Amino acid sequence: MRDMMTFPFCQDRRPAFIPRRWALALALSMAGLGLVAPLDEAMARPAPKGKAVTAKGKAKPAASRAADPRPAMVLAPAPTLHHASGDLQVAATLRDRAQKSTLAWELLEQLTTEIGPRPAGSPNDARAREWAVQQLRRLGFPEVRQEAMPIRAWRRGPASVQVLGAFAQPLVATALGHSVGTPAGGIKAQVVRFASLAEMTRAEPSLLRGKIVFIDMPMARSRSGEGYGEVSQVRSKAAMEAGSRGALAVVIRSVGTDHDRLPHTGTMREDAAGPHIPALALSVPDAEQLTRLLKREPGLQLQLDVSTETNVAAESANVVAELPGKDPSKGWVTIGAHLDSWDLGTGAIDDGAGVAIVMSAAAQIQAHLKATGTQPERGIRVVLFANEENGFEGARHYEQLHGNEPHQLIAESDFGAGKVYQVASRIGDAAQPLMPSLVQVLAPLGVAWGDRDAWSGPDAAFLMNRRQWPTVELRQEGGDYFDWHHTANDTLDKVDAKALAQNVAAWSVMTWLAAQSPVSYARDAQPAGAAVTGAPAPAAAAASGAATLPSGSELPAGASGAAAHTPSQSGSQSSSQASAAEPHAGQPLASRHAAAAATHPVTHPVTHQAAHQPARHVSAKGKSAAHARGKASVSKAVAKGHASRRR
Numbered sequence: 298m299r300d301m302m303t304f305p306f307c308q309d310r311r312p313a314f315i316p317r318r319w320a321l322a323l324a325l326s327m328a329g330l331g332l333v334a335p336l337d338e339a340m341a342r343p344a345p346k347g348k349a350v351t352a353k354g355k356a357k358p359a360a361s362r363a364a365d366p367r368p369a370m371v372l373a374p375a376p377t378l379h380h381a382s383g384d385l386q387v388a389a390t391l392r393d394r395a396q397k398s399t400l401a402w403e404l405l406e407q408l409t410t411e412i413g414p415r416p417a418g419s420p421n422d423a424r425a426r427e428w429a430v431q432q433l434r435r436l437g438f439p440e441v442r443q444e445a446m447p448i449r450a451w452r453r454g455p456a457s458v459q460v461l462g463a464f465a466q467p468l469v470a471t472a473l474g475h476s477v478g479t480p481a482g483g484i485k486a487q488v489v490r491f492a493s494l495a496e497m498t499r500a501e502p503s504l505l506r507g508k509i510v511f512i513d514m515p516m517a518r519s520r521s522g523e524g525y526g527e528v529s530q531v532r533s534k535a536a537m538e539a540g541s542r543g544a545l546a547v548v549i550r551s552v553g554t555d556h557d558r559l560p561h562t563g564t565m566r567e568d569a570a571g572p573h574i575p576a577l578a579l580s581v582p583d584a585e586q587l588t589r590l591l592k593r594e595p596g597l598q599l600q601l602d603v604s605t606e607t608n609v610a611a612e613s614a615n616v617v618a619e620l621p622g623k624d625p626s627k628g629w630v631t632i633g634a635h636l637d638s639w640d641l642g643t644g645a646i647d648d649g650a651g652v653a654i655v656m657s658a659a660a661q662i663q664a665h666l667k668a669t670g671t672q673p674e675r676g677i678r679v680v681l682f683a684n685e686e687n688g689f690e691g692a693r694h695y696e697q698l699h700g701n702e703p704h705q706l707i708a709e710s711d712f713g714a715g716k717v718y719q720v721a722s723r724i725g726d727a728a729q730p731l732m733p734s735l736v737q738v739l740a741p742l743g744v745a746w747g748d749r750d751a752w753s754g755p756d757a758a759f760l761m762n763r764r765q766w767p768t769v770e771l772r773q774e775g776g777d778y779f780d781w782h783h784t785a786n787d788t789l790d791k792v793d794a795k796a797l798a799q800n801v802a803a804w805s806v807m808t809w810l811a812a813q814s815p816v817s818y819a820r821d822a823q824p825a826g827a828a829v830t831g832a833p834a835p836a837a838a839a840a841s842g843a844a845t846l847p848s849g850s851e852l853p854a855g856a857s858g859a860a861a862h863t864p865s866q867s868g869s870q871s872s873s874q875a876s877a878a879e880p881h882a883g884q885p886l887a888s889r890h891a892a893a894a895a896t897h898p899v900t901h902p903v904t905h906q907a908a909h910q911p912a913r914h915v916s917a918k919g920k921s922a923a924h925a926r927g928k929a930s931v932s933k934a935v936a937k938g939h940a941s942r943r944r
């Protein structure tokens with residue numbers, strides 16, 4: 298989809314003629330003159346270590362400075378803009394009720410226990426949708442429906458990886474989403490190891506030809522999950538890159554931060570032109586085992602036997618629930634999560650938690666409306682997206698049906714149930730002065746202001762890029778998320794009920810105040826003639842629609858508790874933008890989110906009709922008729938390369 302590659306890199310720019318440090322100096326003098334409203338003490342925290350700009354006016358590194366986002370004139374806030382005090386009181390009540398409510402836990406417990414794994418297009422996917430519809434009706438939403446779409450499903454069969462020769466032994470592995478199977482008799486070949494995707498793509502193709510490529514790139518643990526952005530590229534591109542260089546198959550070290558003997562699955566990108574080769578993830582201990590074995594026997598061979606079904610014509614749907622607003626022209630406040638999960642676990646952290654959080658947050662608001670006989674200013678819409686994990690049809694279908702409706706906000710919860718510690722925005726300058734009062738209501742939850750570089754879960758990120766819709770991000774503790782993500786260990790016991798309720802409280806407040814806002818959150822258009830700084834979006838991110846990579850939040854390393862700086866009404870003082878040379882630099886949250894969005898293969902909508910039959914792969918080279926049919930529907934074009942997100 299070439300049109301996806303034309304997104305502007307960023308909509309929010311300071312005119313090039315106003316250097317960042319002048320803008321900051323202006324802000325500081327205005328604060329001194331009392332032109333900037335005093336901020337609540339809870340928000341007035343010192344800038345964390347490593348912040349790009351200090352109060353002394355120390356400049357950021359050039360790459361960051363170049364990307365300063367905002368016109369200097371907006372440093373003067375509109376001092377009179379605030380939420381109605383009644384709305385703030387309701388927000389505080391919603392917050393307190395949500396913290397005491399067990400609704401989210403009950404929903405998550407039901408979804409993960411009664412339905413469990415729900416890969417898109419499976420019978421459990423349909424059962425999950427029926428469950429969601431039933432629960433949303435029970436919770437009193439006046440409008441609940443499914444918005445159906447055709448999808449291209451994928452089914453996992455058995456996979457085995459055997460070390461041959463003197464050190465013969467089995468390794469633990471699982472297939473990656475959309476992987477083809479091995480031909481009858483499997484694949485037996487020598488292994489060639491690379492420490493990164495870049496190392497592989499630089500290698501002489503003759504080194505890869507006829508081999509099993511092994512990419513052994515570890516993922517670093519971090520609070521924000523920022524390591525995912527880069528390492529998930531191995532998963533998403535290894536098969537495509539290795540296949541085009543003549544490799545027979547690819548095995549990767551799992552994209553995860555654990556040392557459990559459980560592989561992490563995940564989707565991957567495909568090149569319609571092929572060739573399509575089997576792709577598997579080894580558990581982290583097995584990847585380390587293989588590396589040690591290769592030191593002992595550099596010519597080591599593996600036997601791979603993998604069975605999958607690809608391009609299975611199936612149907613799924615977004616589940617949508619609405620609380621109508623007083624004025625439809627003011628746009629929707631859309632909060633979402635994805636209902637599908639991988640097949641290995643029960644989809645508790647990914648993304649049952651998000652489903653429970655947004656359903657419960659909206660239900661809290663619905664209960665308030667019912668009790669008071671009122672309507673929100675703007676409609677509130679809950680969307681449980683279809684097939685976020687392995688196709689992305691849900692987000693695309695939402696755009697098809699609702700892309701032309703005004704949106705006050707879109708946000709997606711898709712990072713487990715770790716506590717929310719920070720709030721960030723990506724809204725217009727006109728609405729930014731409302732953020733301090735949002736932070737005030739969130740402060741008792743341990744949530745502090747972040748910056749204006751908010752991002753969101755993959756479906757929402759895709760839509761934000763496509764439609765320039767605003768968002769407010771509730772950043773969560775995610776240091777352990779990638780221990781379990783996409784594994785058999787993604788189960789209910791990984792969720793803390795209190796942290797889940799804290800998420801619901803934060804989402805209730807954020808959603809309610811967005812719906813009641815006295816002004817639109819609409820993002821500002823890029824000023825005419827403003828220099829576009831920063832890097833062009835990585836092509837693959839563009840392909841998925843996740844092209845506009847915001848800069849990272851620059852969280853203090855190892856910080857705990859609420860971070861970090863004040864919700865400047867004047868714009869982001871902490872923002873930085875990746876340089877062209879380093880598409881991931883300084884983009885923790887953004888990277889995580891965009892990576893998730895970007896790894897989703899993008900299919901041409903028309904080609905869905907091309908795949909009618911389950912294709913049982915019997916040929917690694919994709920010679921079966923079924924495979925040939927499948928090829929037509931496999932990722933159309935779409936750019937090579939990519940970057941960032943989520944989740």
Ligand SMILES: [Zn+2]
Pocket residue numbers: 635647648685711943944
């Ligand atoms: Zn997810």
